[in-house]
Amino acid sequence: MSARAASAITALAGHRAVLIPAASDFTPLVLIGGTGQWVDSWTTHISGFRDRPLLLYETAGQGKVAHDLSDMTLTRHTRDLQAVLAAAGWADRPVDLAGFSFGGRLAMAAAASGGLQVRRVVSTAVASRRTARGRFALRGCLASLRSGDMQGFGYQITLASYSSSFLAEHEARVPKWVDALARECTSEGVGAIIAETLATEEEEHPLHTERLASRIASAGAVEGGLIISGTEDAFSTLSSGADLARVAGWEHLPIEGAAHAVPLEKPRAWRDAVKGFLAKP
Incomplete structure (x- = not known):
């Protein structure tokens, strides 16, 4: 983590946060990470x-901040986001949301809620319908977390999130990543996110991604949206990303050679895609 990022970490509405002002008229951008991430996971994207x-x-x-985990619905997370934006001084200002995986679903839920001024949304690695393989992977991760095995969870989520070529290239670094995850997150917190994720997989659930997409489309809730998919994603497949984009009436962009963790595996391509979409007239 850069010195600039470290000095910028603060607390907003009870959440660890990094708030970077800019002397520009651009719409503010909120980055929302995925399951098993924490604020430091995104600081490399600041520049x-x-x-x-x-x-x-x-x-x-x-992360490690103690929160009430009794309600982990996307509705609760949307309320939290509203409070964080208010603490940042952006309560009455339109924002762009870019979320990865769980964060991508939260971005969609926030846009669908009608309670925030959301201009554009970029959701990465979000499925319309997850495959059986993806559901089994999540259940395996949840089983490890419920037994308190953060190391086991770390290796499972790493295996499920990255392409074979990326893992082969970075094999020596993976144990350090797993150690960092086990140090910076809790089994209770991450497990609560995954349990709620599995609950929303039911097609009749009001916060199922296709239902969120339909609500956004019918309400004209945002100016535009983009679904980004890794071509090798087994969690949220390329075809499911395309399906979700069709339901929302959004654009769909594949990132070649990436698996689930597109922002980490292909960071420059991901940033270029996000910036290009947000800059469109």
Whole structure:
């Protein structure tokens, strides 16, 4: 983590956050991480978005800050996001949301809620319908977390999130990543996020991603949206990303060679895609 990022970590509405102001008229951008991430997971992206006001924050269940985990619905997370934006001074200002995996679903839920001024949304690695393989992977992760095995969870989520070529290239670094995850997150918090994720997989659930997409489309809730998919994603497949984009009436962009963790595996391509979409007239 850069010295600039470290000095910028603060607390907003009870959440660890990084708030980067910018002397520009660009719409502020909020980055929302995925399951098993924390605010430091995103600090490498700060320099790539330095031309606009930027907010990174940890949701309930991410990181080590103690939050009430009794309600982990996307509705609760949307309320939390509203409070964080208010604490940042952006309550009455339109924002762009870019979320990865769980964060991508939260971005969609926030846009669908009608309670925030959301201009554009970029959701990465979000499925319309997850495959059986993806559901089994999540259940395996949840089983490890419920037994308190953060190391086991770390290796499972790493295996499920990255392409074979990326893992082969970075094999020596993976144990350090797993150690960092076990140090920076809790089994209770991450487990609560995954349990709620599995609950929303039911097609009749009001917060199922296709239902969120339909609500956004019918309400004209945002100016535009983009679904980004890794071509090798087994959690949220390329075809499911395309399906979700069709339901929402959004654009769909594949990132070649990436698996689930597109922002970490292909960071420059991901940033270029986000910036290009947000800059469109």
